[in-house]
Amino acid sequence: MTVSHTTIPALTADDVLARLKQLRARQPVSYSSFYSSQLGGIVTDPALMVLPFDDHMVHRGHGIFDTAGLINGKIYDLEAHLDRFLLSAERSKLRLGPSREEMRDIIVKTTAASGRRDGSIRYWLSSGPGSLELTPAAGSEPGFFVMVFAGLVYPDRWLTQGARVMTTTYPIKAPVYAITKATNYLPNVLMQMEAKEAGFDTGVFIDADDHVGEGSNMNVAFITKDAVLVHPTFDHILAGCTSLRMLELANVLCDRGLLKAIEVRDIPVAEARASGEMLLMGSSVKVVSIVQWDDQVIGDGKPGPVAKALLQLLDDDMRSGDRLIDVPY
Numbered sequence: 407m408t409v410s411h412t413t414i415p416a417l418t419a420d421d422v423l424a425r426l427k428q429l430r431a432r433q434p435v436s437y438s439s440f441y442s443s444q445l446g447g448i449v450t451d452p453a454l455m456v457l458p459f460d461d462h463m464v465h466r467g468h469g470i471f472d473t474a475g476l477i478n479g480k481i482y483d484l485e486a487h488l489d490r491f492l493l494s495a496e497r498s499k500l501r502l503g504p505s506r507e508e509m510r511d512i513i514v515k516t517t518a519a520s521g522r523r524d525g526s527i528r529y530w531l532s533s534g535p536g537s538l539e540l541t542p543a544a545g546s547e548p549g550f551f552v553m554v555f556a557g558l559v560y561p562d563r564w565l566t567q568g569a570r571v572m573t574t575t576y577p578i579k580a581p582v583y584a585i586t587k588a589t590n591y592l593p594n595v596l597m598q599m600e601a602k603e604a605g606f607d608t609g610v611f612i613d614a615d616d617h618v619g620e621g622s623n624m625n626v627a628f629i630t631k632d633a634v635l636v637h638p639t640f641d642h643i644l645a646g647c648t649s650l651r652m653l654e655l656a657n658v659l660c661d662r663g664l665l666k667a668i669e670v671r672d673i674p675v676a677e678a679r680a681s682g683e684m685l686l687m688g689s690s691v692k693v694v695s696i697v698q699w700d701d702q703v704i705g706d707g708k709p710g711p712v713a714k715a716l717l718q719l720l721d722d723d724m725r726s727g728d729r730l731i732d733v734p735y
């Protein structure tokens with residue numbers, strides 16, 4: 407056995423700060439502002455966007471999160487995202503620190519401090535620091551954090567040519583976990599890595615009854631060959647805010663004759679594979695056509711008309727609908 411004689415330095419507070427800044431210089435990020443209830447304020451230097459290691463969100467995954475879009479200086483559909491955030495908190499037995507109104511106010515003010523007009527706003531609730539146990543430490547205070555950043559970016563090709571997905575080999579989360587937006591994203595991460603390694607864009611979970619589930623951070627839906635929009639039921643997948651809004655907005659397409667009906671129900675894989683269009687939907691990806699699923703071409707292998715029409719409806723809603731909050735920069 408070889409013994410290393412390298413000494414590991416004992417660091418001062420100044421050393422730690424300098425090293426956190428060096429870390430960010432080595433790996434630059436575009437995070438514009440960060441609020442931490444633990445710090446009691448907002449920082450804009452990414453080196454200072456930190457949590458205590460013993461926060462249970464870090465070492466046990468006892469935390470939840472959600473992400474809302476920032477478009478043209480306005481926050482889109484924040485109330486729907488806060489509804490889901492509060493449901494996730496309740497299901498995870500997390501106490502709220504700030505009230506819903508206070509959280510909304512902190513989100514809006516952190517966004518204003520970012521100066522950013524387009525991107526994403528992600529916020530977390532943690533069970534707090536105080537021990538390395540499983541259950542929250544006695545007297546621990548829940549932490550609330552908000553990060554304003556550039557948002558996830560997908561290749562233009564997804565929009566112009568459509569995306570290619572694979573059925574993941576990883577099991578879908580049990581319903582109680584799938585419907586809760588907790589920080590336990592291991593299956594989602596592994597599914598996405600697996601898809602990329604196999605040369606696909608992303609993956610799809612299938613449930614034990616061979617019904618379609620969801621993507622890694624998106625929902626999936628289908629347009630049958632006879633023009634019915636079908637979406638999986640929300641009892642075993644995350645209730646996507648984008649999907650829920652799309653299901654409302656899509657009624658316009660029924661009026662226009664582009665769709666015959668809209669159904670939320672279990673979708674057997676065989677039926678899904680025979681559909682005319684397959685869609686990915688989520689706050690960051692918006693609406694994208696899937697043109698290939700495993701080795702099978704979907705529809706005619708090109709982005710379909712319903713996907714395009716739904717994207718237009720969503721874009722209009724995000725730019726000029728009635729679900730926008732002005733940011734007081």
Ligand SMILES: Cc1ncc(COP(=O)(O)O)c(C=O)c1O
Nearest residue numbers: 623624625644646647648688689
């Ligand atoms: C697992 C999962 N499913 C679906 C979605 C889509 O949800 P939304 O439309 O609210 O972004 C997300 C994104 O948050 C997700 O992480």
